Amino acid sequence: MEKLLDLLTKKVAEGFVAAGYEAANVTVTVSNRPDLCEFQCNGAMPLAKTAHKAPIMIANDVVAHLNADIFSTVEAVNPGFINLRVREEFLAAYLNDLRQNEHLGAPKCENPRSVVVDYGGPNVAKPLHIGHLRSAIIGESVKRIYRYFGDKVVGDIHMGDWGLQMGLIIAELRERHPDLPYFDDSFDGAYPEEAPFTISELEEIYPFASGKSKVDAVFAEKAHQATFELQNRKRGYYALWEHIMRVSVADLKRNYANLNVDFDVWMGESDADPYIPPMIEMLEKQGILRESDGAKVIDVEKEDDKKEIPPCIIVKSDGATLYATTDLACIVQRMQDFKPDKLFYLTDKRQNLHFEQVFRAARKSGIVPETVELEHVGFGTMNGKDGKPFKTRDGGVMRLETLIADITNYVEQKILENQVVDAAEAHKTAKIIAVAALKYGDLSNLATKDYIFDLERFAAFEGNTGPYLLYTIVRIKSILNRAELKDATLAPADSVSAKNLQLALAQMPEQMLMAYRDSAPNVVCAYAYELAGAVNKFYHETRILAEPDEAKKQNYLALISLAKRALDECIDVLGFEAPEKM
Numbered sequence: 212m213e214k215l216l217d218l219l220t221k222k223v224a225e226g227f228v229a230a231g232y233e234a235a236n237v238t239v240t241v242s243n244r245p246d247l248c249e250f251q252c253n254g255a256m257p258l259a260k261t262a263h264k265a266p267i268m269i270a271n272d273v274v275a276h277l278n279a280d281i282f283s284t285v286e287a288v289n290p291g292f293i294n295l296r297v298r299e300e301f302l303a304a305y306l307n308d309l310r311q312n313e314h315l316g317a318p319k320c321e322n323p324r325s326v327v328v329d330y331g332g333p334n335v336a337k338p339l340h341i342g343h344l345r346s347a348i349i350g351e352s353v354k355r356i357y358r359y360f361g362d363k364v365v366g367d368i369h370m371g372d373w374g375l376q377m378g379l380i381i382a383e384l385r386e387r388h389p390d391l392p393y394f395d396d397s398f399d400g401a402y403p404e405e406a407p408f409t410i411s412e413l414e415e416i417y418p419f420a421s422g423k424s425k426v427d428a429v430f431a432e433k434a435h436q437a438t439f440e441l442q443n444r445k446r447g448y449y450a451l452w453e454h455i456m457r458v459s460v461a462d463l464k465r466n467y468a469n470l471n472v473d474f475d476v477w478m479g480e481s482d483a484d485p486y487i488p489p490m491i492e493m494l495e496k497q498g499i500l501r502e503s504d505g506a507k508v509i510d511v512e513k514e515d516d517k518k519e520i521p522p523c524i525i526v527k528s529d530g531a532t533l534y535a536t537t538d539l540a541c542i543v544q545r546m547q548d549f550k551p552d553k554l555f556y557l558t559d560k561r562q563n564l565h566f567e568q569v570f571r572a573a574r575k576s577g578i579v580p581e582t583v584e585l586e587h588v589g590f591g592t593m594n595g596k597d598g599k600p601f602k603t604r605d606g607g608v609m610r611l612e613t614l615i616a617d618i619t620n621y622v623e624q625k626i627l628e629n630q631v632v633d634a635a636e637a638h639k640t641a642k643i644i645a646v647a648a649l650k651y652g653d654l655s656n657l658a659t660k661d662y663i664f665d666l667e668r669f670a671a672f673e674g675n676t677g678p679y680l681l682y683t684i685v686r687i688k689s690i691l692n693r694a695e696l697k698d699a700t701l702a703p704a705d706s707v708s709a710k711n712l713q714l715a716l717a718q719m720p721e722q723m724l725m726a727y728r729d730s731a732p733n734v735v736c737a738y739a740y741e742l743a744g745a746v747n748k749f750y751h752e753t754r755i756l757a758e759p760d761e762a763k764k765q766n767y768l769a770l771i772s773l774a775k776r777a778l779d780e781c782i783d784v785l786g787f788e789a790p791e792k793m
Contacts, residue, residue, distance in 0.1 A: 212309065239295070265291070345590045366476075367476045482541075680743050701770060718738065
């Protein structure tokens, strides 16, 4: 189905041709002056030189040939703009066609892509904190937007599960519990099925061991040795690692589920590790590895670079590998396992250079052909009201579950004060609203920009917030629950607010496509907020349930029902849902 702007552009282009002009530069856009017109075309302006006419004269010629069945008013305005309003009958017919479409006119991909979205990156054995928030929220939404348009998407958490933190934990466990069978080299029996620690104990052990290694050189060496032996699959250490993974992943799944975030594969650095030796051998044979101060590097700088791009270090002078090595090996693995058309990464923007180096190394080595798209989005920081990275009151890094609990408690108190939801349902409803507040507060910002976390503003039921969208949906649900929708066919709008709502609905395919093209959930947020505003203006200016004319009433119900469907689809790709009451 054609998008509305494409359809209007085609009709206006026909008017240019009928008036004797070229139509190559003709484009219809939504007016930025809705008080003057609904749509606008500036196509007459660039024709002035070749046509040897003033733009206003060209615009007047075109206006005389525009289709009166589609446009209710057309006007040429100095210096050469064409202002347009569409007929209510045309708009209603367009929307009735739109509502028959699976995604309200958003076109499915003609050639669906295979995409891997890397949007987790937590270290195991450590609690999730607010530094993990943006990657999870943005990545989940990008994944959903891609799927909305028909792409086959694999969401991968890519855990940090194979580095020094494992050696630190193992070394500390050995000092605390030396009698465990994992540390007995002569033990050849079956190791216990139950882990020798809980998640709480594990989360205490890691920071303790990390701090200890900074002041105790002997212990630090033990941790490095334990890491080396683990990565060489020492039996007892590997069994401990498996316990760490099981306990940690179970906790990660619980915490991510609280955010409505899930991953298709739970892979980590350990999964990429077996690919490193053959990859390095391949790079050696290609001759693109060179030695630099004992290290092995790939030169990735290009002649047209505006800034210096350092070589990508693959092997350090001591023989150790780095994050770049693991990330490159992970790409090898993903290319083999998923045969993707696109690899999409979400991390803190401080890793922009790292991924530029890795991507260039992947291209230069042929690991990723030119036909496969590589995209990295470096997101900004979530800051407190002081403009600095968000912290707890005592200056520490806030755990993610603490942040979610704080928002949920805040929302629950507001719900109980309003006495709309039963006390028994208040906590469940508050969790739904809290997730919407948190996600929308993040996603409504451009991913690459920093933003201020403001609990009171994000959780407000009015304004540009997630709860405002939910409140709009719940309001529509309440109306539809009190009336029977018998005829879902839309009639031509009979008021300005009804037409504005219809115009907002007609923009959905265009806006969703823009979000897909730019991997930009903030576009969906902006559109959903505009649509919710149009719904609420229509609601306040129109008697819906009290309308005595049954035909009019059914039309109004059909209109808000369609608006609910559109808003439901928006919040679904943003990664949250609406409660029944609030």
